[in-house]
Amino acid sequence: MKLDRKEYLALSQKASPPSPSLKNVPAAFFTGGAICALGQFFKGIFLGWGMEDKAAGTAVSVTLIFLGVLLTGLRLFERAAKWAGAGTLVPITGFANSVAAPALEFKTEGFVLGVCVKMFSIAGPVLTFGISASVLYGLLLYLFGGAA
Amino acid sequence: MIYVKAFLVGGVICGLSQILIDRTRLTPARILSAYVVLGVALTGLGLWEPVVRFAGCGATVPLMGFGYTMAKGVSEAVMQQGLLGALTGGLTASAGGIAAAVFFSLLAAVIFSPGDRS
Numbered sequence: 001m002k003l004d005r006k007e008y009l010a011l012s013q014k015a016s017p018p019s020p021s022l023k024n025v026p027a028a029f030f031t032g033g034a035i036c037a038l039g040q041f042f043k044g045i046f047l048g049w050g051m052e053d054k055a056a057g058t059a060v061s062v063t064l065i066f067l068g069v070l071l072t073g074l075r076l077f078e079r080a081a082k083w084a085g086a087g088t089l090v091p092i093t094g095f096a097n098s099v100a101a102p103a104l105e106f107k108t109e110g111f112v113l114g115v116c117v118k119m120f121s122i123a124g125p126v127l128t129f130g131i132s133a134s135v136l137y138g139l140l141l142y143l144f145g146g147a148a
Numbered sequence: 149m150i151y152v153k154a155f156l157v158g159g160v161i162c163g164l165s166q167i168l169i170d171r172t173r174l175t176p177a178r179i180l181s182a183y184v185v186l187g188v189a190l191t192g193l194g195l196w197e198p199v200v201r202f203a204g205c206g207a208t209v210p211l212m213g214f215g216y217t218m219a220k221g222v223s224e225a226v227m228q229q230g231l232l233g234a235l236t237g238g239l240t241a242s243a244g245g246i247a248a249a250v251f252f253s254l255l256a257a258v259i260f261s262p263g264d265r266s
Contacts, residue, residue, distance in 0.1 A: 009207075009249050014223060021228025024170060025163045025164050025166045025167060025170075026163070027166075028159075028162040028163050028165065028166035029159040029166075030159060031162065031212040031240075032158050032159050032161065032162025032163070032165075033154075033155035033156060033158045033159025033160075033162070033206075034155065034159075034212070035158065035204060035209060036155060036157070036158025036159070036203075036205050036206045036209045036210070036255065037151050037154050037155040037156045037158070037206075039154070039205035039208070040150055040151050040154040040181065040204050040205040040206070041151065043204065043205055048229065054207045055245050057208060057217070058244040058245065059211075059215070060205060060208075060243060061175035061217075061242075061245040061248070062244055062245065062248040064209065065245060065248045065249050065252060066252055069252040069253055069255075069256050070252075070256070072256065073256040073259065073260040074260070075260075085169060086162045086163070086165035086166040086169055086179075087159075087162045087166070088166045089165070089169075089176055089180075089213055090161060090162045090179070090183065090210045091158065091162070091178070091209045091211070092209055092210075092213070092214065092245065093212065094176070094180065094211070095180060095211060095245075095249060096248075096249050096252070096253075098176060098180060098242075099249045099250065099253040100249075100252070100253040100256050100257075101258065102252065103253040103257040104253075104256060104257050104260055105262050106260050106262075107257050107261070107262050108262060111257075112224075113241070114252065115254065115257045116254075119250065119253050119254075119257075121177075122176060122177040125177050125178075125180075125181045126180045126181045126182075126184055126211075127164070127246070129179070129181040129184060129185050130184035130185065130214065130215060130218055130238070130242075131218075132186065133184070133185045133188040133189070133218070133219075133238075133240055134188055134215075134217065134218040134219060134221070134222045134237065134238025134239075135210065135234055135235055135238065136155070137188055137189075137219055137221075137222055137223075137234075137238075138222040138223070138226050138233060138235070138237055139191070139231075139234050139260070141223055141234070142225045142226050142230065142231050142233075142234055146181065146229075147152070
């Protein structure tokens with residue numbers, strides 16, 4: 001069977017179930033909100049330990065990343081993400097999962113070409129764009145003075 | 149109070165992202181990349197700092213916060229080191245998170261087995 005692009009899209013749209021957006025959005029709202037509140041809770045603890053604000057922010061990221069990787073390893077993250085969607089993807093836990101999940105999944109393809117290469121399959125573009133954007137911003141600041 | 153604000157703002161960002169995902173079928177790699185770049189851009193325009201001041205982790209934990217951290221790092225580094233800072237600032241500021249994600253994931257790959265996905 002030969003299909004052109006339009007026919008294929010029409011077919012795949014018919015075959016894929018309608019996304020239950022009405023349930024997805026509140027699920028993402030509550031999960032994402034809860035993860036951010038959890039981050040705020042950790043930040044309070046770190047500030048209480050006498051960390052300065054910037055260090056406490058980094059410590060919050062590291063803690064949430066640790067939890068994200070751990071839950072990915074225990075295969076609980078995937079289950080939560082199925083329900084929460086963007087609620088687990090958009091916070092920094094989603095970044096952690098995007099590194100840990102392919103690293104784990106491609107373990108069978110070897111340590112170097114599996115784990116180490118594939119862990120950047122999503123993080124790679126994120127880092128490339130993020131770093132490039134920050135360098136561009138730095139150049140603009142250097143050329144046109146401290147606008148920020 | 150800051151916990152409520154963090155919850156609400158973080159929740160709204162994730163809820164809006166869910167609508168974006170449902171409507172457009174953007175892949176996670178594209179969404180995550182776009183959000184980091186968006187974070188850099190909004191911080192550069194001076195629009196994200198007020199959100200961070202209002203919502204704390206509600207603005208820094210979502211991936212725009214990653215871009216925010218990079219942009220702030222770059223602007224400090226450019227002030228201190230000039231042109232070289234444009235290259236060093238972003239990664240230096242975000243190094244903790246990146247190193248954590250890479251190292252913990254490596255550990256996880258050693259400890260856990262992939263298993264079949266059911």
